[in-house]
Amino acid sequence: MWHKFNNMNVENVKSQMRKGVLEYCILLILSKHEAYVSDIIQSLKEAKLLVVEGTLYPLLTRLKNDELLSYSWKESSQGPPRKYYNLTEQGTLFLGELENSWNELNETIHSIKTKE
C-alpha cells in the first residue's frame, strides 16, 4: 500500500515538473520560428513533454489571451488553412525572464548536487 502511494507521488511530482516547463518549452519552440499546432505537438512529443495532446490547446489559448502569442492563418497544401502561432514582443520579454529563472534553477540544482 505504502509502495503504491509512493509511486503515485513520484508520478505526481514528475507531472508537476512537466507542467512547470511546458509553457517555457512552447515559447522556446516558437521563438525559433512560427509553427502550427501539429509542429508544436511533434516537438513536444519528441521531447517527451507531452503525454496527451489535449493539454496543449487550453494552454495555447491562455498564452494567446495573455498576449504572449499571436497567430495568423496560412493556407496549407493539404486540407484547410492552418493556425500559425508566433511570439509577440511581450512574449519574447516573457521568455527572457523564464530563461533567467530556468538558468537560476539549473544552477541551484547543480550546486546542490555537487555540494558535498
Add this chain to the structure above:
Amino acid sequence: MKKTLTINLANTVYNIDEDAYQMLQDYFERLRVHFRTEKDADEIMTDIEARFSELFTERLRYGMQVISLKEVQETILIMGNPSDFEQPHEESTHEETVKEESATTEQENTTKKIQKRLYRDIDNSYISGVASGLSQYLNIDVVFVRLFFVLLIFLGFGTIIPIYIVCWIVIPEAKTSAQKLEMRGEEPTIENIKNFVKENVERVADKTEKELKSERTRNFFQQIAEGIISLTRGIAKIAMALIGGFFGCLGFVILLSLVGVLAFSLPFLFSGFSSQFMPYGTNIYIEGINMGALSMYPQFVMALLLFIGIPLGAIAHAIFQKLFNWKRTSTMAGWILVIVWLISFGVTIYYGLHYASEIFLLNNPTI
C-alpha cells in the same frame, strides 16, 4: 453492415460510423464540460476539432473511406481524456476532480421541466397510444385513462369512440427521441436524449429478457389469459378499422352529395330561378310539417353540408392517408379548411334561423 453519418469537422467532410459518431460526440461533450470555465472555450474546441480532422485525414490516407470506432478510439487516446490534461495553473488535482463531479451533477439536474406537449405514446400503446400519451400529459397512470375510456363506453357515452378516433388522427405520434422527451416534459438537450436512449435500451433489454423467461415458465392459465388478451386486442383493432372505414365511407358520401348539391343549387344561387332538377313544388314533409323544398334554401344546404362534410372528409382523408401512405397535406390547406368550416358554421346558423322562421310561417298561414 453499419449505418454511416456525414459530419463536418473543421470544414472537412467525413463519413463516420454511427457508433463512432456517438463516441466522438460524447467525447466532445465531455471536453466542453471540462473547458466551460476557460475563457475562449469555443476557440479551444475549434482547435481540437481541427486537430481531430487532421488526425482523421492521416488515418484515411490508405484508401479507407469511413471513420470507424477504431480510428476514433485511437484519436481520443492521442488527445487524451480531460482528467489526463495537465494544467499548469491548477491548484490541486483533487480539487479539479471534485469540481468536475459537481459539474456533472449540476448537468444532470438541468433535466429542466419544460412545457409538455401532447403526443401519442406509440411505445406503450394498446391501440394507437392516445391513452398512454394522455397519461403522460396529465401525469396519471395509463391504466386509469384506459379504464375511464372503457367505462365511458359502457355507461353509454359512445361518442367517446369518434372522439378517440379524432384524437388518434389529430395527435401526432412521438417518433423521435426529442419528441418523446417533449411528451414527458423534459428539455430535448443532447444530454437528456442520451440518458433517455440509454434508459430505453436498458428497458428493451429487460423486456426481452423477461419475455424469454416467461416463455419458459408460462402455465396453462397464463396462456389462456394471454390468448384472450391478444384476441381482444385483435378484435379491438378490427373494430377500429371498421369504424374508420365507416367514417371514411360517410365522409365520401357527404362529399359526393356536396358536389351534387353544388350542381343542383348553383343555378339558384345566381339566378334565384328554379332548375329543372329541383322544380319549385317538391316540398318535403316531415311528420306532416311542410319543410318547403331544399331548393328554396340552397345556401343553407350547402353550408350545412360543408359544416358536416369537412370534418368527415378530413377524417376520411386522414384514414386514407394512413391506409395508402398518402403524402401529408400542407398546413396551409388545413387552415383554409378550418376557415371554410367556421364560415359554413356561421352561415348554417344564420340561414338555419332564417328558414326556421319561414317554415314556421309556411305551416301557420293564419298568422
